[in-house]
Every structure is written in structure tokens, then in C-alpha cells.
Amino acid sequence: MVKRILAAACIPALLAGCGGTADQEDAAGETYVQAHTIQQLMANVVQPTAENYWNSVQYISDEDGNHEIEPETDEDWQRTRAAGATIAELGNLLMTPAYSEGRGEDWTQFSQSLVEVGLRAEEAAVNKDVDAVFEVGGTVYSVCSACHQVYPPENMPEDAPTGEPPA
Ligand code: HEC
Structure with a gap:
């Protein structure tokens, strides 16, 4: 022994x-262990995580007027925080050789930006700042989109971030 x-x-x-x-x-x-290809990571980890963050604060206008969706309970806020924290850590994961090998230096820069914006996203949730969650959510989208412009997916699904953040 x-x-x-x-x-x-x-x-x-x-x-x-x-x-x-x-x-x-x-x-x-x-x-x-590389558990997912980049495509699988994006489709099954990155996108759903970002959606959890984006969906936590929404301003909706429909025939019944304007509605606001925002985290209410501590549990809701914790979920939003966890999504932000996960976005940051996914940026770290994207920098590992499994995903960064063969990519340019800009790959690492985009990944670092994802870490930074993820931390800001987390902080907004820690502060329970609804406006900040909405605003940083837009910046998250821009970071996703910036990398996709340089490394365009072959079959970009419609819901993947490509252009300007939604107004
Ligand atoms: C460092 C670069 C980089 C960053 C940052 C990045 N992506 Fe991607 N993403 C890619 C690449 C490369 C692909 C193409 C994968 C493939 O098809 O081989 C991709 C593909 C996708 C896809 C398509 C997956 C599919 O079903 O084929 C989605 C959705 C996506 N990304 C969402 C996101 C979101 C949301 C973010 C931000 C939170 C993000 N990505 C940030 C590089 C990045």
C-alpha cells in the first residue's frame, strides 16, 4: 500500500x-481528455450557456405591451452568475491546445476576451444589476461574433452569433 x-x-x-x-x-x-470537438463544444456547451445568460434578462414587446423578464429569487441570480462564470471558464478551455492548436494568435485573444467578458457577466449577476446583465450580455454576443467572423463555421446555424448583437 x-x-x-x-x-x-x-x-x-x-x-x-x-x-x-x-x-x-x-x-x-x-x-x-478532449471530450468534445469544437463543433460539439459550441453547440452543446457554449451556446446553451450563453442562452442561459441572455435569457435571464429580457425586454419583450408584444401585443400585450412591454414585459421585462429578470432574475427574482436568489436561485435565479445564482443561475445567471453560474452562466457568466461558465462563459469565462469556456474562454480558458478554448485556449487549451486541444482547441487552439493550428489557430492564429487572434484565437487566443478572442478566448481571452471571452474570459474577461464572462467575468464581467458574473460580476453583474453578483451585484444583481439587471441593466448590467443586459448590457454585458450584448458584449458577450459581440465577442462570440468576432471570433466567428475570423473562424467562420462551415454550417452556421441561424441562432449562432454572427452579426451585431440583437437590439
Ligand atoms: C475563439 C473562437 C470562438 C469563440 C470566442 C466563440 N466561438 Fe462559437 N464557434 C467557433 C468555431 C471555430 C466554430 C465552428 C465549429 C465547427 O463547425 O467546426 C463555432 C461554432 C459555433 C456554433 C455553431 C455550432 C454548430 O451547431 O455547428 C455556435 C452555436 C456557436 N459557435 C456559439 C458561440 C457562442 C454563443 C459564443 C460566445 C459565448 C461563441 N460561439 C464563441 C469559435 C468560437
Whole structure:
């Protein structure tokens, strides 16, 4: 038992270079699993997360007049906060080699912008600031859209952010 723990503790040290040859990629390969292609990540993680954020504050005009949807309970605000926080972390994920390899430097810049805007999105929810959530939501859209303009998806679904944020 003791022997096994010692052996396990030695693995990261070996990979980090006490053995001398393994490079960082090997070390990452031991633990990091790319679970989704970029397309799957966008369609099933990024887009639904951004929608959760955008949907949390909405100004709707219809035949019954103007309605405002906004978070009310602490739980609602927590969901909005979680969406903002997730957007930030998705920016970090996009910077990992699995997604950034073969892309230009601007890929990393767009991803960093997503981290920054995600943090602002989270902060707006922490402050329970309805107007800020709406406004930062527009900026989130612009960041998505900016990357798509440089790296256009082959089959861009209609709901994917491409142009100006919705008014
Ligand atoms: C760093 C660049 C980058 C950023 C930032 C980015 N995307 Fe994408 N997105 C892509 C690329 C590349 C594709 C094309 C994937 C493919 O089809 O291979 C894509 C595709 C998509 C798609 C289409 C997926 C499908 O069904 O084919 C959606 C929806 C999408 N992105 C939503 C978003 C949203 C929402 C944001 C912002 C919260 C965002 N993206 C931010 C690079 C980015």
C-alpha cells in the first residue's frame, strides 16, 4: 500500500522531467481528455450557456405591451452568475491546445476576451444589476461574433452569433 502511494506520487515528477524525456504534452495526455470537438463544444456547451445568460434578462414587446423578464429569487441570480462564470471558464478551455492548436494568435485573444467578458457577466449577476446583465450580455454576443467572423463555421446555424448583437 505504502509502496503504491509512493509510486503514484512519483508519476507527476517523472513526467515533469525527473526522468528527463517526457514533454508537457505527455503529462497533459495522462489526465486531460478532449471530450468534445469544437463543433460539439459550441453547440452543446457554449451556446446553451450563453442562452442561459441572455435569457435571464429580457425586454419583450408584444401585443400585450412591454414585459421585462429578470432574475427574482436568489436561485435565479445564482443561475445567471453560474452562466457568466461558465462563459469565462469556456474562454480558458478554448485556449487549451486541444482547441487552439493550428489557430492564429487572434484565437487566443478572442478566448481571452471571452474570459474577461464572462467575468464581467458574473460580476453583474453578483451585484444583481439587471441593466448590467443586459448590457454585458450584448458584449458577450459581440465577442462570440468576432471570433466567428475570423473562424467562420462551415454550417452556421441561424441562432449562432454572427452579426451585431440583437437590439
Ligand atoms: C475563439 C473562437 C470562438 C469563440 C470566442 C466563440 N466561438 Fe462559437 N464557434 C467557433 C468555431 C471555430 C466554430 C465552428 C465549429 C465547427 O463547425 O467546426 C463555432 C461554432 C459555433 C456554433 C455553431 C455550432 C454548430 O451547431 O455547428 C455556435 C452555436 C456557436 N459557435 C456559439 C458561440 C457562442 C454563443 C459564443 C460566445 C459565448 C461563441 N460561439 C464563441 C469559435 C468560437
